[in-house]
Amino acid sequence: MSIEQNYDVKFVAALALREKQIQQNYRPIIAVHKWFARRPGTLFRALLLSEFAGKAVEETYYRAHSLEGITIADPFMGGGTPLLEANRIGCNVVGTDINPMAAWVVREEIEGIDLKAYARAAEELLNHLSQEVGYLYKTRCPITGRKDADAKYFLWVKTGHCRKCRREFDLFPGYVLAENARHPAYVLVCPSCGELNEVDDPHRPGVCRCRTPLTAEGPVHRNRCACPHCGHINSSPFHGDGPPSHRLFAIEYYNSDLKDKPGRLFKKPDRDDLARITEAESQWRRLKPSFVPEDAIPEGDESSRLHRWGYQRFRDLFNTRQLLGLETTARLIARVKDLRLRRALATNFSDLLRYQNMLCRYDMMALKSLDVFSIHGFPVGYVQVESNLLGIRNGNALPVGSGGFINIVEKYTKAKRYCTEPFEVAFRGKRKITVPVRGEWIGERNPERPEATERQVDIRCASATDVALRASSLDAVLTDPPYFGMVQYGELMHFCYVWLRKLMGENFPGLEFVTTRHADELTGNETAERGLEHFAEGLAKVYGRMARALKPGAPLVFTYHHNQQDAYLAVGMAILDAGLTCSASLPCPAEMGGSIHIHGTGSSILDTVFVCRQSGTTPRSWLFADAAGLAAIMSDELEDLRAAGMKPTVGDIRCIALGHITRMATWRLKSAWNPKLATQEKFAILRKAMNGIAPADAVMKRLEKMDVPVATVSGSLFDEDETEIFADAVAF
Numbered sequence: 001m002s003i004e005q006n007y008d009v010k011f012v013a014a015l016a017l018r019e020k021q022i023q024q025n026y027r028p029i030i031a032v033h034k035w036f037a038r039r040p041g042t043l044f045r046a047l048l049l050s051e052f053a054g055k056a057v058e059e060t061y062y063r064a065h066s067l068e069g070i071t072i073a074d075p076f077m078g079g080g081t082p083l084l085e086a087n088r089i090g091c092n093v094v095g096t097d098i099n100p101m102a103a104w105v106v107r108e109e110i111e112g113i114d115l116k117a118y119a120r121a122a123e124e125l126l127n128h129l130s131q132e133v134g135y136l137y138k139t140r141c142p143i144t145g146r147k148d149a150d151a152k153y154f155l156w157v158k159t160g161h162c163r164k165c166r167r168e169f170d171l172f173p174g175y176v177l178a179e180n181a182r183h184p185a186y187v188l189v190c191p192s193c194g195e196l197n198e199v200d201d202p203h204r205p206g207v208c209r210c211r212t213p214l215t216a217e218g219p220v221h222r223n224r225c226a227c228p229h230c231g232h233i234n235s236s237p238f239h240g241d242g243p244p245s246h247r248l249f250a251i252e253y254y255n256s257d258l259k260d261k262p263g264r265l266f267k268k269p270d271r272d273d274l275a276r277i278t279e280a281e282s283q284w285r286r287l288k289p290s291f292v293p294e295d296a297i298p299e300g301d302e303s304s305r306l307h308r309w310g311y312q313r314f315r316d317l318f319n320t321r322q323l324l325g326l327e328t329t330a331r332l333i334a335r336v337k338d339l340r341l342r343r344a345l346a347t348n349f350s351d352l353l354r355y356q357n358m359l360c361r362y363d364m365m366a367l368k369s370l371d372v373f374s375i376h377g378f379p380v381g382y383v384q385v386e387s388n389l390l391g392i393r394n395g396n397a398l399p400v401g402s403g404g405f406i407n408i409v410e411k412y413t414k415a416k417r418y419c420t421e422p423f424e425v426a427f428r429g430k431r432k433i434t435v436p437v438r439g440e441w442i443g444e445r446n447p448e449r450p451e452a453t454e455r456q457v458d459i460r461c462a463s464a465t466d467v468a469l470r471a472s473s474l475d476a477v478l479t480d481p482p483y484f485g486m487v488q489y490g491e492l493m494h495f496c497y498v499w500l501r502k503l504m505g506e507n508f509p510g511l512e513f514v515t516t517r518h519a520d521e522l523t524g525n526e527t528a529e530r531g532l533e534h535f536a537e538g539l540a541k542v543y544g545r546m547a548r549a550l551k552p553g554a555p556l557v558f559t560y561h562h563n564q565q566d567a568y569l570a571v572g573m574a575i576l577d578a579g580l581t582c583s584a585s586l587p588c589p590a591e592m593g594g595s596i597h598i599h600g601t602g603s604s605i606l607d608t609v610f611v612c613r614q615s616g617t618t619p620r621s622w623l624f625a626d627a628a629g630l631a632a633i634m635s636d637e638l639e640d641l642r643a644a645g646m647k648p649t650v651g652d653i654r655c656i657a658l659g660h661i662t663r664m665a666t667w668r669l670k671s672a673w674n675p676k677l678a679t680q681e682k683f684a685i686l687r688k689a690m691n692g693i694a695p696a697d698a699v700m701k702r703l704e705k706m707d708v709p710v711a712t713v714s715g716s717l718f719d720e721d722e723t724e725i726f727a728d729a730v731a732f
């Protein structure tokens with residue numbers, strides 16, 4: 001019994017799809033620290049149980065499991081999703097990642113912590129922080145006159161200097177600060193006096209109290225901006241050399257006295273608000289910082305954008321109040337004696353950074369801060385948001401707003417509590433039910449159940465191309481490798497790492513590397529001149545090592561998607577070079593449809609799960625010879641995905657097709673495959689095989705002609721007898 005028999009596309013897709021809408025509600029553990037491109041935990045749980053629990057996945061999914069003695073490896077562990085799922089059901093785990101930040105995060109996720117002691121330490125830190133810098137995050141409520149309302153978000157606009165008249169001007173791409181989804185009206189900034197105006201229709205906004213006509217359109221268009229003082233058309237960069245300058249133009253604040261007032265509270269900064277900035281600056285000048293890194297931002301596919309904006313050092317990405325607040329926080333953390341607690345707080349600090357920098361943007365609809373990593377890059381906008389460093393609690397002690405230390409502590413606490421009290425989420429109709437899975441836990445040992453067997457957890461920061469594992473020691477490899485050039489892990493995590501390393505010290509175990517960048521990172525990267533060959537050869541080495549470490553017939557399972565066919569050549573080559581056969585290619589939603597980096601790009605949210613083995617069986621019905629054969633398989637899968645609640649796009653369907661075509665190409669080529677050929681020759685052979693079987697476009701045309709139903713399919717498909725399907729299996 002195995003994945004090929006027990007996995008169910010519809011059942012798992014429904015879980016994964018829901019998880020990816022709000023992943024923290026399904027897998028709170030991910031809140032220990034940001035990692036990129038985390039695949040759904042539900043998917044990996046389903047894969048593990050399909051392989052090892054011996055029954056159809058629906059029957060085993062919500063039960064507790066204790067699979068002692070099974071060892072699972074993930075060579076590209078990142079934030080650790082597959083490893084955490086394996087560890088939770090009792091397996092031993094071996095994980096590697098080339099990025100020291102990944103190893104740090106996974107250790108933090110798995111290692112137990114005394115949550116009461118953590119809560120005390122976090123509260124103490126917050127109290128001290130509040131005493132030292134809390135007053136910088138207060139503001140006067142213009143409605144009630146209350147002087148100590150909490151500033152939730154400070155909104156800053158970039159400013160430029162006119163090349164002609166030398167005067168400063170604001171760089172507003174638009175004057176809408178808030179839309180009317182979470183607030184009763186639109187909020188527009190007056191271009192002349194800066195007053196905030198509430199209007200019903202942004203297309204007919206009327207005039208400000210100062211009599212200036214309001215407008216939603218800002219002066220910046222396509223990197224050009226007319227100077228409001230002399231009319232000269234300036235082009236970017238507008239600020240000359242060095243990092244851009246900003247002007248505080250609005251504050252969203254919280255006043256518990258007005259908790260029943262609908263919508264949000266906005267104000268134009270008053271004299272005191274501006275004085276707080278000056279105060280932060282003079283405090284900063286008096287301070288000799290010990291924990292603010294001086295590291296330069298290196299060139300990179302993502303990071304060079306920062307250079308183009310004039311940012312040269314990581315510290316340039318923070319305003320003075322943020323630097324002061326972060327230095328103060330770091331000093332307080334450095335004083336914590338208990339090493340486990342210090343590490344936890346330092347992890348919180350590192351995660352907090354993504355909200356405490358001047359690359360964060362304000363979501364005008366949701367009215368919240370979008371952290372720097374809400375897309376997989378370093379987006380620079382004209383309007384930036386600074387969150388309250390401490391965070392805010394309402395009368396019920398619940399966090400208000402996002403991006404403060406309180407928010408991070410709350411999420412971390414939930415994450416660590418989940419380690420000892422894991423759960424799954426089920427649906428009865430539309431009703432969501434949390435199902436505790438008693439008996440499962442995440443960690444090496446369970447302090448609440450000392451009798452429980454200890455699990456081996458082997459976390460390494462190393463290139464998986466070099467990792468040494470004993471032959472026939474693994475029961476499965478479950479991984480989600482980099483998807484060629486989609487995410488620049490090393491470049492992005494460098495942003496947090498320089499601070500974490502400064503805080504904990506460069507000799508601290510796990511932080512010895514100077515940077516998170518590495519020439520052997522298996523990602524396409526133009527700046528580092530890493531192309532598809534580098535990726536394919538590296539992936540092939542890793543899969544080769546994994547294949548040797550797997551027990552006979554044990555699976556190497558990995559997820560993948562890409563919108564370019566060539567990116568699948570690397571996958572095909574790695575499978576074949578490792579001497580593996582792909583016995584299944586299963587579609588599963590793995591990204592969030594509304595996610596900012598996916599939205600509107602036509603990218604796929606679907607992964608193909610490739611199941612590969614040295615020997616095993618595959619259902620004959622999964623083999624196909626041409627586009628028509630593949631379209632028939634896919635129309636069933638698409639029905640399953642729709643029944644699971646997904647609406648596959650053209651991009652999704654193409655990715656499913658490419659997954660199957662890669663599987664079939666490797667199936668056909670395996671007997672005559674020569675791993676010694678040059679990479680480009682292998683690519684040519686694979687490309688020819690893939691196109692010969694079914695060009696993706698031909699499959700798309702076939703599917704277009706077929707009447708693939710859009711409505712939910714009937715239940716009959718899921719009543720099919722699995723063993724009957726497997727009566728006609730092909731051995732390899």
Ligand SMILES: C[S@@+](CC[C@H](N)C(=O)[O-])C[C@H]1O[C@@H](n2cnc3c(N)ncnc32)[C@H](O)[C@@H]1O
Nearest residue numbers: 076078079080081097098099463464482521522
């Ligand atoms: C898609 S991510 C994994 C995401 C992860 N499964 C999770 O849940 O967060 C791929 C990972 O591969 C790592 N990686 C890239 N090249 C590597 C190499 N040569 N050896 C080990 N890890 C590598 C990256 O640092 C990244 O963390």
